[in-house]
Amino acid sequence: xxxxxxEFCVGTACHMKGAPELLAVLDLMPPEIRSQxxxxxTHCLEKCGDGPNVRIGGVVYSSVxxxxxxxxxxxxxx
Amino acid sequence: xxxxxSETTGIKRQLYTALADMTWRGRLFEEIxxxxxxxxxxxxxxxxxxxxxEKAILSERLRVAMGLAPGxxxxxxxxxxxxxxxxxxxxxxxxxxxEMIAAACDRCPFExxxxxxxCRNCVAHHCRVTCPKDAIxxxxxRAYIDRTRCVECGLCERxxxxxxxxxxxxxxxxxxxxxxxxxxxxxxxAIDCEKCVTCAACIPACPFGSVADYTQIVQVVHALKQxxxxxxALVAPSFVGQFGAKASPAALRLALLELGFTxxxxxxxxxxxxxxxxxxxxxxxxxQGEQLTLSSCCPSFVAAVNTQYPDLVGCISQVPSPxxxxxxxxxxxxxxxxTVFIGPCVSKKAEAASLPQVDAVLTFEELGCxxxxxxxxxxxxxxxxxxxxxxxxxxxxxxxxxxTKAVTAVLGEGVIxxxxxxxxxxxxxxxxxxxxxxxxxxxxxxxxCVGGCIGGHGALINRQVAEKLLERYLR
Numbered sequence: 001x002x003x004x005x006x007e008f009c010v011g012t013a014c015h016m017k018g019a020p021e022l023l024a025v026l027d028l029m030p031p032e033i034r035s036q037x038x039x040x041x042t043h044c045l046e047k048c049g050d051g052p053n054v055r056i057g058g059v060v061y062s063s064v065x066x067x068x069x070x071x072x073x074x075x076x077x078x
Numbered sequence: 079x080x081x082x083x084s085e086t087t088g089i090k091r092q093l094y095t096a097l098a099d100m101t102w103r104g105r106l107f108e109e110i111x112x113x114x115x116x117x118x119x120x121x122x123x124x125x126x127x128x129x130x131x132e133k134a135i136l137s138e139r140l141r142v143a144m145g146l147a148p149g150x151x152x153x154x155x156x157x158x159x160x161x162x163x164x165x166x167x168x169x170x171x172x173x174x175x176x177e178m179i180a181a182a183c184d185r186c187p188f189e190x191x192x193x194x195x196x197c198r199n200c201v202a203h204h205c206r207v208t209c210p211k212d213a214i215x216x217x218x219x220r221a222y223i224d225r226t227r228c229v230e231c232g233l234c235e236r237x238x239x240x241x242x243x244x245x246x247x248x249x250x251x252x253x254x255x256x257x258x259x260x261x262x263x264x265x266x267x268a269i270d271c272e273k274c275v276t277c278a279a280c281i282p283a284c285p286f287g288s289v290a291d292y293t294q295i296v297q298v299v300h301a302l303k304q305x306x307x308x309x310x311a312l313v314a315p316s317f318v319g320q321f322g323a324k325a326s327p328a329a330l331r332l333a334l335l336e337l338g339f340t341x342x343x344x345x346x347x348x349x350x351x352x353x354x355x356x357x358x359x360x361x362x363x364x365x366q367g368e369q370l371t372l373s374s375c376c377p378s379f380v381a382a383v384n385t386q387y388p389d390l391v392g393c394i395s396q397v398p399s400p401x402x403x404x405x406x407x408x409x410x411x412x413x414x415x416x417t418v419f420i421g422p423c424v425s426k427k428a429e430a431a432s433l434p435q436v437d438a439v440l441t442f443e444e445l446g447c448x449x450x451x452x453x454x455x456x457x458x459x460x461x462x463x464x465x466x467x468x469x470x471x472x473x474x475x476x477x478x479x480x481x482t483k484a485v486t487a488v489l490g491e492g493v494i495x496x497x498x499x500x501x502x503x504x505x506x507x508x509x510x511x512x513x514x515x516x517x518x519x520x521x522x523x524x525x526x527c528v529g530g531c532i533g534g535h536g537a538l539i540n541r542q543v544a545e546k547l548l549e550r551y552l553r
Contacts, residue, residue, distance in 0.1 A: 010325075010457050011456075012321060012322065012325070012446065012457065013450050013455065015321060015322040015446070015457075015538070016446045016447065016538070017088070018088070024540060041323060041324055043455065043457040043458045048453075048455075
């Protein structure tokens with residue numbers, strides 16, 4: 001089974017731009033998908049103006065919305 | 079706080095951060111006139127009819143963010159002139175802290191029942207037949223409601239088999255429990271300050287972001303920058319987790335000191351004193367035959383009693399709120415200077431307006447924007463210790479029931495009957511019962527926000543998340 005690791009930036013700039021809403025998405029995922037998602041937190045991904053930022057497989061995604069995050073997770077798992 | 083970080087919230091925070099940034103750099107007067115142009119050119123989505131309207135609304139938002147009401151600036155004042163007015167005054171809060179920005183209001187339909195395109199001009203015409211006031215006629219092959227006759231009973235809506243008639247309420251009106259939203263002659267929404275209790279429910283309710291609260295961002299940043307006198311940060315108990323999963327209480331203290339605050343105080347440390355005074359007030363009143371005491375911590379609750387339950391005004395406790403209590407203690411000390419209350423609450427801005435000991439109020443959201451403007455990242459600040467020296471009992475004030483718990487701890491279990499009411503709907507139920515003399519309680523803790531202060535509109539995280547973090551922190 002495939003796994004995906006999401007690195008959430010929880011720095012203050014990303015926090016103000018919507019990081020909490022991204023973390024809330026995790027609770028809404030179906031259990032079978034949630035079990036394939038590992039999460040970790042990072043202090044800064046050095047794109048503070050474009051937050052919220054999430055790093056997946058070494059790639060930093062910026063201005064991530066909850067909808068986009070779900071899409072990215074689906075892509076990684078397919 | 080709404081569960082989604084909406085686009086209106088995003089724009090608001092962008093403006094707050096930009097204002098703080100310009101003030102730090104000492105370039106506010108030079109740069110603010112051009113700022114709406116700059117921002118409009120970077121926005122990828124156009125929200126309004128044209129960019130001129132967009133800029134006009136942004137200018138109004140900047141005025142409100144600088145803490146200025148329409149009457150305080152000339153009708154043709156430039157933003158730079160407004161900024162000069164904002165900084166020339168000693169920062170002071172306003173009694174009416176919310177403004178319906180008239181230019182931003184989209185004048186949503188206010189007719190309660192509307193016939194939509196779904197109407198098929200059927201043969202039965204249940205709408206017309208059931209209307210008790212003969213308000214429905216058929217115009218252009220469609221049902222038409224004569225507003226002069228309609229009494230908004232809703233029978234037409236319920237009886238249309240196609241559901242072609244819908245009920246519409248303006249989101250601001252729907253959100254406003256004290257019914258303080260009115261309409262001006264042009265059908266633009268407005269706030270009746272005599273009825274408004276500053277619960278701020280209308281701010282997230284309006285999808286156009288028309289309601290804004292006055293802030294003291296530029297005034298506080300200016301004072302921090304000048305550092306002419308000591309500046310005290312008084313942080314509300316609900317701070318736990320507000321600045322992100324990796325921001326510890328110690329990190330918040332360090333970040334505030336880095337901004338230039340002289341000292342950081344936990345308002346929760348005033349809780350012991352407040353609870354003790356509240357307990358003796360309740361007991362004292364009971365000895366005099368006054369069976370009911372209403373809490374005084376939440377300014378919106380106090381305002382709701384004052385405006386809607388005149389018979390109960392005498393029941394409001396005379397004990398100062400924790401903010402008032404602690405600010406007074408600081409002002410009496412040797413190192414008095416400026417006091418800035420920081421919390422999740424818009425209503426505290428209104429309360430502070432009548433308190434000489436509180437100079438300014440910031441919400442967590444406004445403070446967060448000030449941190450961002452300085453490039454301060456709480457997740458990278460690590461330090462030992464706490465935010466301040468409060469006890470768990472005081473930190474529990476952040477949640478509905480916390481005050482009651484502290485008062486009960488002073489008096490002992492079972493000495494008085496208590497009732498916690500949070501959210502204005504619940505408050506109305508409890509106060510109505512009290513007014514009818516049907517409430518079995520000696521002490522009512524009233525909190526206008528559902529969940530208590532952690533559910534405040536100036537909070538940065540979801541209430542349920544905040545509740546979990548607070549419970550963990552208090553253990």
